[in-house]
Amino acid sequence: MILSKDLVAASSTPLILSILSIEDSYGYAIIQQVHELSDGELKWADGMLYPILHRMEKKGWIESFWGQANTGRKRKYYRLSAQGTSELKQQQEQWQKLSNMISKLEK
Amino acid sequence: MFNLDLAVHQWCAEVLSAYSIKNRKIDELKDHLYCLIENHTKHGLSEKDAFDNAIKEIGDQDVLKGQFDQDLTWINKICTFEYGSIADGAQQGAQVMKLHKKTQLTQAILWAAALLASSLVLKGSDQAYTVTMLILFPLAVVSILSIRQQFTKQRKSLNN
Numbered sequence: 001m002i003l004s005k006d007l008v009a010a011s012s013t014p015l016i017l018s019i020l021s022i023e024d025s026y027g028y029a030i031i032q033q034v035h036e037l038s039d040g041e042l043k044w045a046d047g048m049l050y051p052i053l054h055r056m057e058k059k060g061w062i063e064s065f066w067g068q069a070n071t072g073r074k075r076k077y078y079r080l081s082a083q084g085t086s087e088l089k090q091q092q093e094q095w096q097k098l099s100n101m102i103s104k105l106e107k
Numbered sequence: 108m109f110n111l112d113l114a115v116h117q118w119c120a121e122v123l124s125a126y127s128i129k130n131r132k133i134d135e136l137k138d139h140l141y142c143l144i145e146n147h148t149k150h151g152l153s154e155k156d157a158f159d160n161a162i163k164e165i166g167d168q169d170v171l172k173g174q175f176d177q178d179l180t181w182i183n184k185i186c187t188f189e190y191g192s193i194a195d196g197a198q199q200g201a202q203v204m205k206l207h208k209k210t211q212l213t214q215a216i217l218w219a220a221a222l223l224a225s226s227l228v229l230k231g232s233d234q235a236y237t238v239t240m241l242i243l244f245p246l247a248v249v250s251i252l253s254i255r256q257q258f259t260k261q262r263k264s265l266n267n
Contacts (some may be wrong), residue, residue, distance in 0.1 A: 026138070027135065028137075028139050028142035046139065046164060046165060046174055047165075050135070068132075069138065071141075073137075074137075076134065076135045076138065104257050
């Protein structure tokens with residue numbers, strides 16, 4: 001399954017919000033998780049994620065904080081904010097609605 | 108003997124100086140670079156090959172451009188307009204930006220001298236406005252166009 005560029009872009013925000021709703025995470029791990037969730041079919045470019053994360057942070061949906069990796073390296077983590085939680089709920093409803101609409105039209 | 112930490116440090120220092128970015132963002136990029144390297148070494152690559160591949164991935168995917176173009180200060184925005192695109196890739200960007208910095212300094216000195224000289228010569232003259240518009244403004248346009256052309260050539264030669 002190859003997703004179109006537009007669909008990849010549109011689905012990135014709800015995917016990131018969903019991932020962060022489970023646990024705090026960081027850029028590289030989010031990319032890996034998306035790859036695994038899609039059974040290896042969806043590979044986000046490294047360049048794509050960070051601008052999205054920074055935009056979501058500006059919107060107040062996620063918050064960042066500095067932590068430490070197992071290796072002792074400085075690492076920037078992201079977590080879902082209260083605003084992000086309600087945004088995720090809204091986006092989930094919207095995607096569900098669209099999916100239902102398409103299903104209804106299937107023969 | 109290849110020293111991975113030193114190589115990463117040097118690469119980050121080069122990117123930091125070339126793109127005039129914030130330290131906090133280079134730390135995030137550095138961690139991402141290490142994660143890519145670790146993934147490659149897990150798959151059996153040597154540290155040197157893992158480093159080369161990771162840099163290529165980051166550069167190829169324009170992570171720097173996408174991420175750091177947003178950090179441009181107003182002065183860098185003007186320079187980007189003057190010089191053309193800030194970078195077409197990480198390594199190329201670093202080389203071109205070094206040249207940008209030299210040119211910025213030379214230009215600043217030349218234009219400061221030109222403005223000082225013209226203000227001294229034209230002090231109190233009724234024709235000051237006309238002379239400025241007829242000489243300095245066209246001179247600025249020609250200067251911008253010639254610099255832009257020079258940098259386009261430079262980028263092309265680095266691409267080849």
